[in-house]
Amino acid sequence: MRNCWLLLLGCLATACGGNFSNDDLEFLNALPSREDLASKLPASSGAVSEGALRQRSDALAVGEPSQLYRDTREASDAFNTGLDGLLTLLEELRQLPPTTRAPEVRVWGPWADPKHPGHEVRFAIKREPDSFTYLLQYRPRGSGExxxxxxxxxxxxxxxxxxxxxxxxxxxxxxxxxxxxxxxxLAGLDLLEIVYQTRALPITVRMRFVLASPPPAPELLYAYRELPGGLGEMGFLLEDTDLLPGTQKEDLAIISRWTKDQGGVGVISVTGGDVPAGFTATQVECWDASFRITYMKRSWETAVVGNASECPDVSGLEE
Structure with missing residues (x-):
């Protein structure tokens, strides 16, 4: 899919010219931006390398690289990968005026698609009374509307x-x-749905990945929230998957919250399947600005690693 979008960008770069009108900008402002939607989880660098995150020992202790941060990092990267091609296309689109203007429509293209000879491509935005709709479309050349x-x-x-x-x-x-x-x-998927709101804080983004598998196809659900100042939250849900020894399948949920420069707090929850009825297996793990464990507690163990007072304050994202 990204290859298709990059080819469209090449068409845009060579086929457009001219200036924007104020009305053009109203149409373009209906498109989401990277700043609004992308996850901004702080990246591991310096004190803890990605390799170190993968080498954590089984005997957990304060100062060990945080596995839950690593899981959150992977979820954040998957989330941003799902957005990347779309947002790259829209960023380039904002730099170029439309090919066709009508009172309630703006169209870029159509142009020949160099990757797929005999096909054309276009991007269109339509203004409705209280909303905007937009489409990226292809057609065989000469096939008509x-x-x-x-x-x-x-x-x-x-x-x-x-x-x-x-x-x-x-x-x-x-x-x-x-x-x-x-x-x-995105070849391993059949559908990617993104729903977002930017009208009020925290900004929220939800993504649904429908995997390309025989029905019923499994789904991956992600949710992201963000407040000014670097406070963020990533939630991940994987249903009906084999996590524990046994014959049944469980549901896995991860919610991680983080600060800009003081670390984060994550909670893993496993329910159903081979987990005893009425019980939720949970693990709480906190990490510092160097992505190392400061506190860890598992619901099925009495031992506690570290001290909960060392966890950063992420209460701004609590419901």
Missing amino acids: DGWWSAIEGTFQPDGGLRKGTGAVRILIQQTKAHGFDAGK
């Missing part, structure tokens, strides 16, 4: 302020692959 099919479809409902409101984007990967297009890093 009925030949267009959508690879991306999105909506945005403004609610005061620049790019403030609620929106949703669906990346239609199954349809894209069915037309013979390269889905790149």
Whole structure:
């Protein structure tokens, strides 16, 4: 999918010219930005390398690299990978004026698609009475208006302020692959849905990854929240997966909250399956600014590692 988007960017760069009108900017402001949607989990560097995070011993102790930070890092990276191609396309689109203007429509293209000879591509935004809709579409050349099919479809409902409101984007990967297009890093999915709101703090983003598997296809659910000053939260849910010894499958949930420069707090919860009825297996783990354990407690053990007073204050994100 990313390959398709990058090719579209090449079309945009060579085919457009001119200036923006104020009305053009209103249409473009309906598109989500990287600053609004991407996870901003602090990256590991300096005191703890990625290699060190992978070498934590089984005998946990204060100062060990935090596995839960690593799990959060992987979830954050997967979250941002799902967004990257879309946001890169929209960033480039904002630099280029539309090819066609109508009172309630802006269109970029159509242009020939160099990756898929005989196909054309376009991006269109339509203004409704109280919202905007947009589509990234392809068609076989010469097939007419009925030949267009959508690879991306999105909506945005403004609610005061620049790019403030609620929106949703669906990346239609199954349809894209069915037309013979390269889905790149998203090839293992059939659908990626993104729902977000920027009208009030905390900013929230939810993503649903539908895996390309026989029905019923498993799903991965991510949720991200953000407050000014670097306070963030990543939630991850994987249902019906084999986590514990036994014949049944469990549900795994991870919620991690972090500060800009004082570390974070994560909670793992496992329910159902081979977990005893009425019981939730939980692990709480805190890490410092160097991504090392300061506190850890498991619900099935009496021993505690470290001191809970060393956990950073992430109460600003509590419901």
